[in-house]
Amino acid sequence: KNEVEQSPQNLTAQEGEFITINCSYSVGISALHWLQQHPGGGIVSLFMLSSGKKKHGRLIATINIQEKHSSLHITASHPRDSAVYICAVRRTRDDKIIFGKGTRLHILP
Amino acid sequence: DAGITQSPRHKVTETGTPVTLRCHQTENHRYMYWYRQDPGHGLRLIHYSYGVKDTDKGEVSDGYSVSRSKTEDFLLTLESATSSQTSVYFCAISEPQGSEQFFGPGTRLTVL
Numbered sequence: 001k002n003e004v005e006q007s008p009q010n011l012t013a014q015e016g017e018f019i020t021i022n023c024s025y026s027v028g029i030s031a032l033h034w035l036q037q038h039p040g041g042g043i044v045s046l047f048m049l050s051s052g053k054k055k056h057g058r059l060i061a062t063i064n065i066q067e068k069h070s071s072l073h074i075t076a077s078h079p080r081d082s083a084v085y086i087c088a089v090r091r092t093r094d095d096k097i098i099f100g101k102g103t104r105l106h107i108l109p
Numbered sequence: 110d111a112g113i114t115q116s117p118r119h120k121v122t123e124t125g126t127p128v129t130l131r132c133h134q135t136e137n138h139r140y141m142y143w144y145r146q147d148p149g150h151g152l153r154l155i156h157y158s159y160g161v162k163d164t165d166k167g168e169v170s171d172g173y174s175v176s177r178s179k180t181e182d183f184l185l186t187l188e189s190a191t192s193s194q195t196s197v198y199f200c201a202i203s204e205p206q207g208s209e210q211f212f213g214p215g216t217r218l219t220v221l
Contacts, residue, residue: 004151033209043199043212086151096167097210099151 003027004100006087012106019074021103023087026068030095034061034072035086037102043086046072079107112136113213115200121219128187130216132200134180140203141183142210143167143175145196152199158183190220 007022023032034046047054047061049070054061058077063070074081087100112135122128132141140159144152144167154167156175164175172194174186187194200213 002151031208035212041197041215041217043215045209045211048209088152096154099153101149101151 002100003091003098004087004089006085006100006103008103009101010104010106012108013077015078015107015109017077017107019077019081019105019107021072021085021087021105023070023072023100024068025070025087025089025098027089027098028092029068029089030092031090032063032070033088033090033097034070035088037084037086039083046085074105077107079109081105082107113200113202113211115198115213115216117216118214119217121221122190123221124191125189128190128218128220130185130198130200130218132183132185132213134183134202136202136204136211137180138202138204138211139180140205141177142201142203143173143183143185144199144201145169145194146199146215147196155185155198190218192220194218195220 004025031050033048035043036046037043049063058075060073084102084104086102088097090097114133116131142157143155146152153169155169155173156167158164158177176184198216201210203210
């Protein structure tokens, strides 16, 4: 079983919709990362969080340590948000970072 | 953007040939990582380095070796490339380990 699971795997939505991408993990962690990968491959770090919530522009990331769950929300989605969103956790026992398989998001104009 | 470059960006090679990929950083970060990315898998760690001449294996290290003779350069070598090593390879840096990672642009390697 993968230690980091994301859902959904693929998501298509209309421009303007509120988007939620979920990440569940089964190991002890000290931090969780959300990354964005655009077509063409570049990977950018969006958030690193260990508790609570962080907001940057139209992006909001939350984490519930007790439930081992994090969500990434996009408000007022736009076609330029189309990308693969990757959840990654820093595993406490060895400080290694483990990645989910990603959620492919497609926003239609 | 963090100063990370990878070379080459694309390479096609034949089975059995040696291949070396280079990651170069200008951020003076101590930690450097090599990942591979394949369809149906998340990013998987091949090797990482925690300082000059200090390296360790990741989860998919078989068939790969690394070297770090300078802080700014981390080399990944496939001694004898196989078709299963066709992948996109990403280098990343961080300071300290486990903190936010900054990724290079990736190298697409095809082994025929």
